[in-house]
Amino acid sequence: MRYLTAGESHGPQLTAIIEGLPSHLPLSAERINEQLRRRQQGYGRGRRMQIEQDRVRIVGGVRHGKTTGAPVALVIENRDWAHWQAIMSVEPVEEEAARRRVSRPRPGHADLNGALKYNHRDMRNVLERSSARETAARVAVGAVARQLLEAFGIRIGGHVLEIGGVRAQVPEGLSLDELVRRAEASPVRTVDPEAEARMIARIDEAKAQGDSLGGIVEVIVENVPPGLGSHVHWDRKLDARIAQAVVSIQAFKGVEFGIGFAAAHLPGSQVHDEIAWEAGRGYFRKTNRAGGFEGGMTTGMPIVVRAVMKPIPTLYKPLMSVDIDTKEPYAASIERSDTCAVPAACVVAENVIAWEVARAFVEKFGGDSLDEMRRNYEAYLRHVEAF
Ligand SMILES: Cc1cc2nc3c(=O)[nH]c(=O)nc-3n(C[C@H](O)[C@H](O)[C@H](O)COP(=O)(O)O)c2cc1C
Numbered sequence: 001m002r003y004l005t006a007g008e009s010h011g012p013q014l015t016a017i018i019e020g021l022p023s024h025l026p027l028s029a030e031r032i033n034e035q036l037r038r039r040q041q042g043y044g045r046g047r048r049m050q051i052e053q054d055r056v057r058i059v060g061g062v063r064h065g066k067t068t069g070a071p072v073a074l075v076i077e078n079r080d081w082a083h084w085q086a087i088m089s090v091e092p093v094e095e096e097a098a099r100r101r102v103s104r105p106r107p108g109h110a111d112l113n114g115a116l117k118y119n120h121r122d123m124r125n126v127l128e129r130s131s132a133r134e135t136a137a138r139v140a141v142g143a144v145a146r147q148l149l150e151a152f153g154i155r156i157g158g159h160v161l162e163i164g165g166v167r168a169q170v171p172e173g174l175s176l177d178e179l180v181r182r183a184e185a186s187p188v189r190t191v192d193p194e195a196e197a198r199m200i201a202r203i204d205e206a207k208a209q210g211d212s213l214g215g216i217v218e219v220i221v222e223n224v225p226p227g228l229g230s231h232v233h234w235d236r237k238l239d240a241r242i243a244q245a246v247v248s249i250q251a252f253k254g255v256e257f258g259i260g261f262a263a264a265h266l267p268g269s270q271v272h273d274e275i276a277w278e279a280g281r282g283y284f285r286k287t288n289r290a291g292g293f294e295g296g297m298t299t300g301m302p303i304v305v306r307a308v309m310k311p312i313p314t315l316y317k318p319l320m321s322v323d324i325d326t327k328e329p330y331a332a333s334i335e336r337s338d339t340c341a342v343p344a345a346c347v348v349a350e351n352v353i354a355w356e357v358a359r360a361f362v363e364k365f366g367g368d369s370l371d372e373m374r375r376n377y378e379a380y381l382r383h384v385e386a387f
């Protein structure tokens with residue numbers, strides 16, 4: 001499976017095309033909208049989220065509620081476009097004022113690198129596409145993948161572990177259902193009410209100071225069969241694909257699986273997971289420090305991914321930059337901006353991970369029709385059980 005997205009932050013719409021979904025998959029626009037709605041929430045976002053009410057339109061590949069096997073095309077309109085039509089016009093615009101030209105690149109954003117690379121003296125041409133507005137399209141794509149995974153009982157949940165240095169305590173043995181229930185009820189998507197209050201206070205403080213905050217999110221995927229991904233070639237390792245997908249989210253800078261970076265300072269005996277077998281359960285690991293992967297393949301234990309988001313680059317109290325016209329030092333441009341988008345980014349991470357797991361699932365079990373996939377999946381489960 002593959003997908004492409006197109007569209008600018010303040011253009012008319014975002015567009016996504018997904019190719020390679022099996023036929024006969026029931027696909028609900030409402031379930032996609034549910035993920036889009038989740039992405040728009042979260043304490044610390046700016047005014048743009050009050051303007052948008054993201055809803056998907058399925059404009060290809062689905063008939064009478066089910067996929068046909070043809071590419072699935074999705075559209076999400078930008079309500080803000082109404083205010084930006086002249087600035088974002090596809091046709092040439094004469095007046096300078098109608099351009100809202102950006103000439104002072106923001107440290108930490110894509111502005112300067114993109115301008116140098118694509119030879120744009122107006123950095124709006126860069127920021128419009130580098131903007132995390134594009135994550136709405138990726139969440140819609142992930143929400144489709146999620147519906148495929150759920151048809152096979154695979155479930156995904158996420159929560160915020162840290163914002164601005166405030167770390168949540170996650171109770172031992174919390175079920176995925178309970179974790180999701182608590183995170184959904186929290187404005188910062190955390191399971192720890194005490195940390196929640198301190199995270200909110202930190203966001204308020206940062207906002208008052210014209211500053212911004214990052215954090216850490218955790219995503220868990222349960223009921224995954226063993227053997228998704230492959231050890232035989234670098235670009236088929238599923239943990240590596242997930243890492244690429246997560247770090248491709250705007251402002252994400254790092255990813256770890258299971259105990260992650262702690263593996264660097266622990267001896268092997270405290271890092272690797274002992275293998276066991278029980279009648280009725282088959283093979284399993286006694287612990288899950290590996291976070292669900294060995295050799296680039298799923299072990300059958302839950303996939304556990306943590307990822308770091310840096311603070312938002314646009315600062316209301318801007319850092320110094322250079323005006324590309326005068327080459328003089330100037331405070332960077334101020335575009336309307338979020339203070340902290342970690343809770344929203346957690347939803348993005350869930351959905352890009354859903355996509356990668358679904359892609360590996362289709363590779364393993366075939367992607368022409370859902371029935372065919374199910375036959376292959378069930379035969380494989382019988383093979384694993386008998387092994
Ligand atoms: C959900 C979400 C919302 C974001 N909102 C903003 C924002 O309001 N202002 C901003 O400057 N950056 C925002 N970012 C981050 C930038 O898009 C990102 O830092 C930029 O594209 C540069 O890419 P890089 O940080 O991955 O290097 C957001 C990121 C995410 C995931």
Ligand SMILES: C=C(O[C@@H]1CC(C(=O)O)=C[C@@H](OP(=O)(O)O)[C@H]1O)C(=O)O
Binds near residue numbers: 052133134135250337
């Ligand atoms: C639009 C979204 O996020 C945007 C991501 C973003 C950036 O620079 O990444 C900058 C802001 O854009 P604007 O200036 O229009 O408010 C955010 O609102 C969204 O998440 O849907």
